[in-house]
Amino acid sequence: MNFASVRIITDDVDGLAEFYEKVTGIAAERPAPVFAEIVMPSGTLAIGHSQTAQLFGADSAVAASNRTVIIELRVEDIEAEYARLKPWVGQWVQEPTTMPWGNRSMLLRDPDGNLINLFEPVSEAAIERFKDR
Template identity: 30%
Template sequence: MRVGEVGLLTNDVIRLADFYKALLDIENGSNDKVHQTLIAEETMLTIYNDGSAKNNNNQNICLAFTVEDMEKEYQKLLELGAEIIEKPQMRPWGACNMSFYDPDRNIIYFRSFT
């Protein structure tokens, strides 16, 4: 069994999808207000409005992305106006990690390995 899709439920698909498109340097050619697939590799990343109201108090899930250049990604986040939770920091296990909120306040981690 494999994870087939990670979906972020939101009240504003365009806003959240545009943030991830800029963050991930991708373009999906869609401005759909209900559903957008951003990554369609083995595990898909989708942004979806299922019609129910969201409170944006997401506290039980996070996303983690492995990046090549932590400093470059950190600067991009600052330019996007993302709220940084923790600046890039080396961990005892040899990874450099940082965390921030996306526009819906989902917690996102970036990590890189030396």
């Protein structure tokens, strides 16, 4: 089995796709007006309009209501990413901080309130843990 994607349900596909394009530096693919994908080597971040959730059954997903999932993106240089993103990110949760498990991490929220963790492995153990991922 291979991990394929995480999908965010939103009422603003264009706005969220633009936000993630800025965060990742990757242009969104748009196979339909109600759907966008940020395709990365390790997996895809899909963004679907709330109308698409109906295709999976009533009340299967509600836009802008996530409070349990953290989208995590590994970066090469956390300090450089912080400087790049700081001027336009609307809600910072945590500035770059070294975590007990060896990652330097920063947390922010996307326009729908989803939590995003950008991190860089910095300890020897963390670097080793992520070397093949």
